[in-house]
Amino acid sequence: MSGTIARAWAVRRRDGLELGFTDHDRELGFEDITFRPDSGLSARALVQGLGLSVDNSEAMGALSDAAITEQDLMAGRWDSAEVRLWEVDWSNAANRQLIFRGHLGEVVRSGAAFSAELRGLSEPLNKAQGRVYHPRCSAVLGDGKCRFDLSKPGYSAEGVVLADEGGRLTLSGIAGHDPGWFEHGRLIMLSGAAEGLSAMVKADVAQPGNRRAVELWTALGIQPVAGDRVRLVAGCDKRGETCRMKFLNYLNFRGFPHLPPEDWLIAPKVNR
Template sequence: MKRGFTDHDQDLHVQGVTCAASSGWTAGAARSELGLDNGDRSVSGVLSDVDLRAEDIRAGLYDGAQIDTYAVDWRNSDIFVPVSSGTLARIEMRGQDQAAFVAHVEGPAARLQRSIGRRYTPLCDAQLGDARCGLSDPVGTCDKRYATCRDVFANTLHFRGFPDLPGEDFITLYPRSGDALDGASRGGTGRL
């Protein structure tokens, strides 16, 4: 089901969807970093039984919804320009009576910033004390290095990094007289 909202003072009908003016819908500022706008933005409004209900938000009814924003000529709503598109990342209910909300919308570029799977890095990607780390009551802090896992926690069996990855200087290495060329690890930078 499509829902429409507007910050205009009257309802607008755009592409067959009635955009409610009574919602108090207002657009927040878009975030831009290094001149590359990934389209992240927020919008806010007021909950009402007609438009958006708190129960629906708590139940996750709108999670992942497609959000399209248009600039519309209020005198002739057949004249519009697409402004942005994104996916609803999360909704926060605000105010003492939880009657207002802020919806956080991710632009298309947000998908490029997500980590999918594991990263190949010499550092451990587990959190100290979690199930992947394997330590039940760790004492101290962990800097995610293999040497710390080995020397401080004696937990190398559960180290979740890749300590034998070649360092940045790997591309400049060449065989030298006296090197053992047996295929064994050179002890990548992660084991320090």
Template structure:
């Protein structure tokens, strides 16, 4: 029984923007493999069930919003959505020997009075997704990814926000070609929105229209990175990017309207 009292649960959480934190239910901070796990006694997991089947493995973790590392404001803004989580037990009295209990990503987050509950989705949860892609006239690749292969050098530009009017932002530099930033991304650097991304619907000259407002108020002078977009049509792929060989769509595949065609129709 003496050994049981030496066990502590630890969480390593890595956000999509690269920020990583460590938490433990121990009453003191622990240093494991060069990382400090801050004491967070309010963090408690649900029962951890592991099996050899193919059912998606999930669990819940509950915690108090008392830590400066995880705040209700960041949870509501989605800063922790999709973060990778590794949970393990460690013997804090025996040199930090640890046993992995599970890992996954943060899914749904529910807020309550002075606390939160986060769903952790295991690797097997990916089996719920479709196994193959459906055909489409538009490209299914993302601009610049390993399937698209379009060179993105020179298609990313830093700018500062001059003014903001709802979803429309005015920047201090113009787009390189008409609607070049439409369908692209705008990344926020620094300030309250630092680390977030906003989808760009359309651009014109020095203005961009966002699909939705960022979580926090936009401050004039904020530094952003604007990434060129693509409307995913074969015409744009061939004309603007010269990349028709890597187009991941079927623009000439007959659609359902083929069933309604008849001679002389």
């Protein structure tokens, strides 16, 4: 059987799009996936240690598959895609073994090629566990710990792009919100080539005429154009005062605002 062994990859994006690749010279098919040999995706040697050691591998490819477009790569649509790798007998695909399961790290493009780190199922174990005691809130606005309903009136707004200068957008149709209301919030593209992409808001300035100037922490992978629709979601700076006054949600605040500052530990103690 060793002379008929090939490798087959399945890569599934977060939006459900799934592609199959193989290093065999003909198509393979199993698990309702067609694995194509001319798709331009390969992998360096897969190194998997025993126990919980980190998998070390890299997926590499060329922009030769119609479904792997430069536009999607730049937009981050392939980031964190699920990856499965089999060793399969190409003469009988029923004889196969799953040897890797994980996901792609950040996809990096270089010229006409791309590469991405492969991260195994043990990767989450490298993250810090437990709760952090900090004056600011540890929850994400709107998640199960925060419990704030972002669909409440006034906490989101939709508008139209007038211009985009490398992550500095001018929007129209958004009015009635205080300056800075959307700082630390999120901008979500609702139409255009960048539809579905989002980014965190660094600065938010209200302008006359129902206009809004928004600066993003990181520019979108696909640049919006005039006429594209967007949604802005209110931001939270994690402070207790913001939770209480802006969101009226202090009951669910997940920080510890009364913790003494770090320099309290080294401050001279006064005998009483």
